[in-house]
Structure formats: structure tokens, C-alpha cells
Amino acid sequence: MEIITNRDGExxxxxLKGRLDTNASMEFEQQVEESTNQNTKNMxxxxxxxxxxxxxGLRVIIQAAKKLKSLQGELVLxxxxxxxxxxxxxxxxxxxxxxxxxxxxxxxxx
Amino acid sequence: MTSDIDNIIKGKSFSFTLDNNxxxxxxxHPIVEHFGHVHGLEKRKKFEINLxxxxxxxxxISYAYEDKNDHPILFILLCDKNNVTIRIEDDxxxxxxxxxxxxxxxxxxxxxxxxxxxxxxxxxxxxxxKYQRQENKxxxxxxxxxxxxxx
Numbered sequence: 001m002e003i004i005t006n007r008d009g010e011x012x013x014x015x016l017k018g019r020l021d022t023n024a025s026m027e028f029e030q031q032v033e034e035s036t037n038q039n040t041k042n043m044x045x046x047x048x049x050x051x052x053x054x055x056x057g058l059r060v061i062i063q064a065a066k067k068l069k070s071l072q073g074e075l076v077l078x079x080x081x082x083x084x085x086x087x088x089x090x091x092x093x094x095x096x097x098x099x100x101x102x103x104x105x106x107x108x109x110x
Numbered sequence: 111m112t113s114d115i116d117n118i119i120k121g122k123s124f125s126f127t128l129d130n131n132x133x134x135x136x137x138x139h140p141i142v143e144h145f146g147h148v149h150g151l152e153k154r155k156k157f158e159i160n161l162x163x164x165x166x167x168x169x170x171i172s173y174a175y176e177d178k179n180d181h182p183i184l185f186i187l188l189c190d191k192n193n194v195t196i197r198i199e200d201d202x203x204x205x206x207x208x209x210x211x212x213x214x215x216x217x218x219x220x221x222x223x224x225x226x227x228x229x230x231x232x233x234x235x236x237x238x239x240k241y242q243r244q245e246n247k248x249x250x251x252x253x254x255x256x257x258x259x260x261x
Contacts, residue, residue: 021135022168052139052157054164055228083154087161090234091227 001050003031008107011042017049020057028057032064041073044106048079053087065097074098078106123188129180130171130200138167142187149189155256158235159194165228166198166207166250174202174248193237194254199247206241207232207250 001024002017012035020028036043045061065075078100080088088094100106124145128134142163146156167183175181186197210229233239238253 019139021139021164023132023135052160054161054168055231056168058227083157087231090231 001028003028005035010040011044011107011110012040013044013046013103015046015049019052020050021052021054022056025054025056025060029060029063032060032067036064036067036071036073038071041068041071042110043068043073043075044103045075045077046079046103046106047077047081047084048103050084051081053084058087058091058093061097062093074110076100076106076109078103123186125184125186127182127184128167130175130183130202131180132168132171135164135167138163138185145187145189149194149256151194151256155194155254159196159254162232162235162252162254163196163198165232166252169207169228170198170200170202170205170248174200174205176203189256192255192257194256196252196254198250201247204243205248206243208239208241 001019001021004015004017006013006015014031014035016028018024032043043064045064061075061077068075076098077088079102080099085094085099088097088099098106098109100109126141128138139160142160143156146159151159163185170183181201184197184199188195188197207229210226232252235254236252237255238251240251242249242251
């Protein structure tokens with residue numbers, strides 16, 4: 001899986017491309033760890049090019065959300081395929097993670 | 111994928127073994143993807159099957175064995191008119207996925223525990239799931255309704 005990073009002011013966007021399977025989740029976790037700190041605490045994960053996710057990926061996302069919250073920041077998600085969004089809904093993640101239809105909307109939310 | 115595999119897949123069932131190793135996911139995904147493609151499954155259904163198989167496989171890798179040895183895990187995939195049936199066998203310690211603790215879905219971000227999510231997803235995406243312990247093997251059989259058109 002490829003992770004493309006982008007900055008809009010203080011907001012960091014991680015765009016995931018490919019499949020977030022158990023193996024990719026470990027690299028993803030590392031990327032999140034390296035990217036988040038006192039200066040980078042607002043993050044968007046862009047799912048527009050992600051075609052697969054599993055529970056390991058969900059776990060990394062929830063840990064990222066917790067970490068950013070502890071830094072007084074926030075993680076939001078955007079641009080999911082319908083079947084990917086369904087996984088978040090089935091897991092109940094949509095009750096505490098904001099999911100936007102587009103990156104523009106996600107950026108506006110900060 | 112070679113035409114040999116195509117021929118096997120178009121038959122009644124398709125079976126393969128993987129070792130209890132996360133690196134084997136790189137083999138698992140293309141096989142399951144190809145199985146779905148050959149049987150004309152739609153994108154969403156292919157995703158669900160792929161997800162369920164990965165969740166079961168990674169559970170086995172994580173929990174079934176205490177030694178550091180390679181163990182073969184057998185997968186049998188079968189597709190008929192309306193259903194995909196998947197059978198996964200491992201020779202690890204007795205472990206019934208169905209008796210595992212469900213995820214706490216009501217907990218908010220602070221208290222949400224990490225465990226149980228994979229099993230929750232499996233239950234949500236399969237129509238039937240059965241566990242058997244036979245001859246020192248764990249056997250999980252799942253059925254996913256697909257409403258596949260005859261091809």
C-alpha cells in the first residue's frame with residue numbers, strides 16, 4: 001500500500017492507495033507515529049484510492065484518533081467507497097469518527 | 111495467475127494451503143480475488159469474502175500455535191449458484207472463533223477496546239458459520255450468499 005502525504009497549512013492528509021491489509025497496517029501505524037506530534041495534530045485520512053481494509057487497519061485508525069485527541073487535535077476521514085464506509089459503520093466507528101464525502105469537506109471541518 | 115489455476119478454479123472447488131505466516135497474505139489476496147473474478151462476483155462481495163478470509167487467517171496465525179514452526183492451513187473455496195462456501199482447517203490448539211468475546215461496539219473512543227473487531231466483522235458478513243473440532247483440527251466453514259448468475 002502506498003501512503004501519500006500532503007499538507008494544507010497545519011492539516012496533514014495521508015492518502016492511502018491500494019489495500020490496507022494486516023501487513024500494510026503495520027507500515028501505516030509507523031507512518032502515523034512518525035507524522036503525529038505537537039505540531040501535527042490535525043489529520044485527514046483520504047480513502048479515495050483505498051480498495052480494501054481489515055480489522056488491523058481499523059485498529060491503527062482508532063489508535064491514531066486517540067493519539068491526536070490526546071494532543072488536542074483531531075483525526076477525520078474522507079472519500080470512502082461505500083463498502084469501505086460500511087465497515088466503519090458496522091464497527092460503530094462512525095459514531096465517534098467524522099467521515100466526509102470529500103477532502104474539501106474534511107478540510108473545512110477543522 | 112496462470113491458466114492452470116483458472117482450470118482448477120472453474121471446477122467444483124478450489125483448494126490451497128498457506129503457512130501460518132503474515133507474509134502469506136500476499137499469496138492469499140490474489141487467489142481470493144481471482145476466485146471472485148472467475149465466478150463473476152461483484153466488487154462488494156469480493157471485498158467481503160476477502161475480508162472474512164483474512165480475518166480468519168490472521169486469527170489462526172495469532173492464536174492457534176504456541177511453537178515457532180510452520181503449519182499448513184488448508185483453504186477450500188467452493189462456488190455454486192447462490193453461495194460461496196469456504197472451509198478453513200488448521201491443526202492448532204482448539205480454538206472456536208464463535209465463542210470469542212464480541213467487540214464492545216457501544217464504547218466511545220476513550221474506552222473502545224481493540225479486541226474482537228475481526229470476529230465481529232466476520233459474523234456480520236457471513237450468512238452461516240460453523241465450527242468443528244475433528245481429528246485434532248479446527249475446521250471453520252462459512253457460507254456467504256452471493257446470488258451469483260450462472261456463467
